[in-house]
Amino acid sequence: MLNVLPDWLKTLYVVFAFCSALFFGALKSVLVGPIAALILITGNVGVILALFPTHVAWTVYTLLKTNRFDAPLKVAFLFGLPVLFGLWLGLSIGGSVLVGLGYGFFAPWISSFEAFRHEDESNKFLHSIVDGTWGTIKGSCTVVQDFADLCYHSYPLYLKELRESPSDSELRTLRFIHVPACIIVGLLGIVIDVPLYTAIAVVKSPYMLFKGWQRFIHDLISREGPFLETACIPIAGLTILVWPIVVIGSVILAIVSSIFIGLYGSAVVYQERSFKRGVAYVIAMVAEFDEYTNDWLYLREGSVFPKPKYRKKRVLPHSTEVSVSVGGSRSSDGKQNGGPMHAPPIMTMPTLSSSRSVREVIREVKMVQVWENLMRVCEMSGKELLDANVISPNELYDWLNPKKGNPCPIIGTGLPCYAFFQNLLRSIKHGSEGLVLLDGLEITHLNRPQDRVLDWFFHPIMVLKEQIRVLQLTEGEIRYLEKIILFGTDPKRMESWDNGSFEPEDAVRVAQIQGISRRLIGLTRGTSKLPTYRRKYRNVIKNLIVYCLARDGSTRSMSMRSVASV
DSSP states (O other), X not given: OTTHXXXXXXXXXXXXXXXXXXXXXXXXXXXXXXXXXXHHHHHHHHHHHHHHHHHHHHHHHHHHHOSSBOHHHHHHHHHHHHHHHHHHHHHHHHHXXXXXXXXXXXXXXXXXXXXXXXXXXXXXXXXXXXXXXXXHHHHHHHHHHHHHHIIIIIHHHHHHXXXXXXXXXXXXXXXXXXXXXXXXXXXXXXXXXXXXXXXXXXXXXXXXXXXXXXXXXXXHHHTOGGGSSGGGHHHHHHHHHHHHHHHHHHHHHHHHHHHHHHHHHHHHHHHHTOHHHHHHHHHHHHHHHHHHHHHHTTOOSSOSSOOOOOSOOOOOOOOOSOOOOOSOEEOTTSOEEOOOOOXXXXXXXXXXXXXXXXXXXXXXXXXXXXXXXXXHHHHHHHHHHHHTTSSOHHHHHHHHOGXXXXXXXXXXIIHHHHHHHHHHHHHHHTTOSSEEOTTSOEEOTTTSOOOHHHHHHHHHHHHHHHHHHXXXXXXXXXXXXXXXXXXXXXXXXXXXXXXXXXXXXXXXXXXXXXXXXXXXXHHHHHHHTSTTHHHHHHHHHHHHHHXXXXXXXXXXXXXXXXXXXX
């Protein structure tokens, strides 16, 4: 009897903790949720409507100025812009409302459950009450800020790159004979894919609901996955309660995504120059979605729908650049085999595979660690360059202050690219198969963050690292590459910076180094368009300005206040 008592006490404690977190979370959702939701919805909708005329003007101007499209294709895009902008307004405003309501309602609740991960028992209940109040309101403001950065900085940056495409870029042409085929296939995609996607999602949603509950209950009884540790049981219990909402969200996501998947049939007609292949795409996408959902729900393999081929076999062109194989499969003896990267699935659905324990999840590198490492490297590299008088505080102010209208590419692109290159060099010197962070943690294909956004960058980064390693750059060539990536847009600054660089006499070697620099700059520009990047990078620049003021002994309160207000 005495042996059973501790188990009963632990069970009562878990039930009490769950009920307490549920009550406090619901109370905070009622009190704080409407405020956070109102801030997020009002802020995002305000950004959308305020920048909408500017977005239209920027887009039309870019279409007229770019040399990537011929005249018929530009005319087709101009006629299609009203539909695209109408979809943008409807989906963005509707999405902002849904995200605002969901964030305002669930964020305080989740914070209450997360509080029970603290080790101190008294802190658990204190944080269960306090967490998710002011933090939720600040989080909604942060979401609005990041969304504004995407609309005001990332989208114009993409348009600028499209306008400034090199003249030798491939010209995309459109023949008027393909216009009716594109329109018909686009309409067929909506008429066929949307109803069938909806039917498949609705029919399989009960399977997803009950199989999810079955998995959670199995983990609860066997103490596996999220139920392995006692502190995480309340959070897992909340997951069981909100699982129906996840299922409903997946159905809605399938319906919304089917619209764009169907419309993409027009792009397939244009790419393949074939009406038949466009129709085949519309039919094949239904089978792809059916097969994809069958795999996730552990139903029978394959699909009852036909799956015709809609792409021609293409022969990859030969390249004179360094060829490497990264991220392939591993054989039984542990060696890595090169293999093609598979395209991501059509839509994202929650996985019902065997759950990982909390300890396994902790061992996985988090995306926030990658961001923090990138920003810390930028700050360290910035301090080194400031101490060497390579960059000046005025350039930091020019980038931070948008009123001057000077984008200052040396700070906006050169500095993060330079810092990223230093990180790659550090990983190569350590002989790492992945990336080595500042704290010594290594990111590989096994422990990298399971994030869709990172998937677009991790493999190209690994390929680029291997290309740099294979080139076996000398110290002088490394300094030459640093000069190119930092001052590539300013030849005078390149010549004036004496960093011990050595420009190779071999033209092929110079072309290889310049190719590496272009890829580094391209990856950096792509990263700068991601959410949260600009906000975090602004903090880095502010820290560098404060560092300059402290170094020069001019840390007056007025200067500090002016930096904080930017």
